[in-house]
Amino acid sequence: MRKSLSVSAFLARKLVLRSSWGLNFMAIFMILIVYINISFTSALLNGFIGTVNEKLIASQTGNVVVLPNGSDTISDATVLTENIRKINGVKGVTETKTVPAEISKGKEKSVAEISGVKPENYGDVFITPKNMIEGEFLTKDDRDKIVLGAQIAGAGISRLELYSDSLKDVHAGDRVTVSFPGGVKKEYTVKGIFLNEFFESDLKTFITSDEYSLIDPASKTEIINVSLAKGVSESYAIDQIKKLRGDLQFRTWEERAGFVRGFTDTLKVVNRILIFLAVLVAAITIFIITYVDLINKRRQIGIERAIGITSPTIILSYQIRALFYTLIGSGLGASVFILVIVPIERAYPFKIPYGSVFLQVNYRFMGLVALLLVAVALVAALVPAWRTIKISIIDAIWGN
Amino acid sequence: MLKIDNVSKIYRLGDVDVPALHNVSLTIDEGEMLCIMGRSGSGKSTLLRLLGLIDTPSKGKVYLSDKDVGKLREKERSRIRLETMGYVFQEYALLSELTAQENVYLPAKMLGRWPKEYRERAITLLDAVGLLDRMKHLPRQLSGGQQQRVAIARAMVNKPQIIFADEPTANLDSKSGKNVMETLYWLNKNFKTTIVFVSHDEADKKYASRVIRLLDGRIIRSKAV
Numbered sequence: 001m002r003k004s005l006s007v008s009a010f011l012a013r014k015l016v017l018r019s020s021w022g023l024n025f026m027a028i029f030m031i032l033i034v035y036i037n038i039s040f041t042s043a044l045l046n047g048f049i050g051t052v053n054e055k056l057i058a059s060q061t062g063n064v065v066v067l068p069n070g071s072d073t074i075s076d077a078t079v080l081t082e083n084i085r086k087i088n089g090v091k092g093v094t095e096t097k098t099v100p101a102e103i104s105k106g107k108e109k110s111v112a113e114i115s116g117v118k119p120e121n122y123g124d125v126f127i128t129p130k131n132m133i134e135g136e137f138l139t140k141d142d143r144d145k146i147v148l149g150a151q152i153a154g155a156g157i158s159r160l161e162l163y164s165d166s167l168k169d170v171h172a173g174d175r176v177t178v179s180f181p182g183g184v185k186k187e188y189t190v191k192g193i194f195l196n197e198f199f200e201s202d203l204k205t206f207i208t209s210d211e212y213s214l215i216d217p218a219s220k221t222e223i224i225n226v227s228l229a230k231g232v233s234e235s236y237a238i239d240q241i242k243k244l245r246g247d248l249q250f251r252t253w254e255e256r257a258g259f260v261r262g263f264t265d266t267l268k269v270v271n272r273i274l275i276f277l278a279v280l281v282a283a284i285t286i287f288i289i290t291y292v293d294l295i296n297k298r299r300q301i302g303i304e305r306a307i308g309i310t311s312p313t314i315i316l317s318y319q320i321r322a323l324f325y326t327l328i329g330s331g332l333g334a335s336v337f338i339l340v341i342v343p344i345e346r347a348y349p350f351k352i353p354y355g356s357v358f359l360q361v362n363y364r365f366m367g368l369v370a371l372l373l374v375a376v377a378l379v380a381a382l383v384p385a386w387r388t389i390k391i392s393i394i395d396a397i398w399g400n
Numbered sequence: 401m402l403k404i405d406n407v408s409k410i411y412r413l414g415d416v417d418v419p420a421l422h423n424v425s426l427t428i429d430e431g432e433m434l435c436i437m438g439r440s441g442s443g444k445s446t447l448l449r450l451l452g453l454i455d456t457p458s459k460g461k462v463y464l465s466d467k468d469v470g471k472l473r474e475k476e477r478s479r480i481r482l483e484t485m486g487y488v489f490q491e492y493a494l495l496s497e498l499t500a501q502e503n504v505y506l507p508a509k510m511l512g513r514w515p516k517e518y519r520e521r522a523i524t525l526l527d528a529v530g531l532l533d534r535m536k537h538l539p540r541q542l543s544g545g546q547q548q549r550v551a552i553a554r555a556m557v558n559k560p561q562i563i564f565a566d567e568p569t570a571n572l573d574s575k576s577g578k579n580v581m582e583t584l585y586w587l588n589k590n591f592k593t594t595i596v597f598v599s600h601d602e603a604d605k606k607y608a609s610r611v612i613r614l615l616d617g618r619i620i621r622s623k624a625v
Binding site: 303 | 449452454455474475478479481482483485486487489493495496497498502506507509510511512538554555558
């Protein structure tokens with residue numbers, strides 16, 4: 001085995017060093033392109049999914065959502081919120097109560113959910129207070145003031161996805177009328193308009209929790225959103241909160257992802273299809289190079305076998321050459337990707353409606369891609385080499 | 401040393417059976433230099449391939465040192481070829497990516513000899529065939545005669561008991577052909593290596609210790625020279 005491997009490696013080295021440099025270059029270049037293609041596509045889609053998920057967590061759900069179990073509201077929510085905040089790894093906690101309402105200004109009307117929030121801790125969980133495009137977010141003592149999402153206010157931004165259903169041209173300082181269920185109507189001054197670039201969260205409207213209590217004095221918290229420090233798992237946080245109260249339901253951000261989850265799952269499938277196609281291209285490249293080479297060397301291989309070089313040794317020499325092409329191509333591809341493409345994309349990121357997308361480099365995945373290409377190349381070289389070796393020595397040398 | 405007993409070989413071309421050898425028996429003694437002659441299509445190359453374990457007989461037996469080797473599996477025949485036999489083919493029988501020296505030592509490398517040992521042996525053999533100054537040349541940089549002498553050196557590298565040469569001078573000019581035959585003769589005389597060669601050139605008879613003639617797949621004459 002050692003002797004056979006040594007001869008195979010020797011023959012493979014000579015095949016590479018003394019065959020056409022154009023052939024070597026083409027093989028390595030194709031593997032390089034395939035490797036970059038897979039790495040780039042995956043990193044881009046993962047970056048895209050990561051951006052969407054980050055936006056979802058930061059503007060819509062937090063990491064963990066706490067819900068009532070068996071009733072519509074969470075009792076003693078303020079005490080519970082304070083206790084959750086003390087759990088190690090919890091970054092922020094905020095509680096919300098919500099009611100559907102119709103908002104109007106002049107002839108324009110829009111339906112929205114009005115959330116009663118505590119401004120003093122809402123920003124600990126969500127980015128909304130930092131994304132004000134007009135005016136300011138609420139403060140604890142605000143009364144008769146409302147903050148609108150851009151998809152509700154319109155704010156004159158016609159590029160918004162739901163602009164046609166919005167109030168179209170409401171700005172900070174304007175007065176809007178809110179019609180609550182039960183016939184209660186109240187006028188509010190628009191204190192600010194936010195744009196999270198995540199249209200589900202940009203459909204929200206906020207008043208303070210105390211203002212909400214004026215509309216519905218019996219109201220209680222319906223939902224608690226918890227954000228976690230980096231590296232803290234949702235399951236750990238849920239287990240800790242369960243120790244505080246057993247009568248609650250819990251959802252992770254993924255479980256609350258809704259349409260986003262379906263969207264990202266689709267992207268993952270697309271990514272797998274693209275990887276499959278790229279790997280197929282690599283396999284075909286190695287197959288063609290080996291096949292064409294072997295057609296031209298049929299007689300030579302017959303002679304090798306006649307002088308005592310075993311068939312497995314000859315096959316292995318072609319596999320080692322394929323391995324060389326793949327390792328060099330993958331290595332160069334990884335270098336170009338990490339040292340050239342990623343820094344350029346960091347400097348000039350792709351922009352999508354949810355924000356900037358940065359390539360998400362996964363070194364483990366890149367290693368796996370290299371291994372996958374190696375495995376595919378070994379098989380792609382094996383098939384034509386095996387077919388050539390199956391020909392008898394007589395036919396190979398004398399072409400009978 | 402090498403014996404075939406009642407061997408026949410039939411090739412199948414499409415639906416037609418084409419007999420190449422009929423019940424041929426032959427014994428080759430150690431140290432012999434045997435020349436196989438005959439017209440084109442007489443079966444001489446087929447006989448050489450059967451003796452050299454490159455092909456298997458349709459019928460009959462092949463013995464090497466009294467052991468039946470005719471029907472061994474390819475892996476075992478390959479091992480015997482590597483350890484005990486050397487081959488010189490008609491033309492273009494060197495590996496194009498290897499230098500003359502590398503071509504010579506490849507079988508020794510396959511046998512697992514140490515690099516220092518096989519490199520030195522390759523140099524010695526190339527020196528012996530007068531090509532020491534060409535050892536770093538690729539086959540395409542060598543003339544036909546030089547290539548055949550490199551092939552002879554390669555055939556010798558594992559110190560084989562027997563060398564088979566299939567019309568080694570067929571594609572060479574007379575001077576180069578003479579040079580190749582003299583090299584084979586020199587090996588036979590100096591190293592007592594058994595040599596079996598196929599030729600259609602009557603002039604090559606003078607190098608042989610015995611000449612057999614084939615006609616239509618049968619030995620019609622065997623004569624010591």
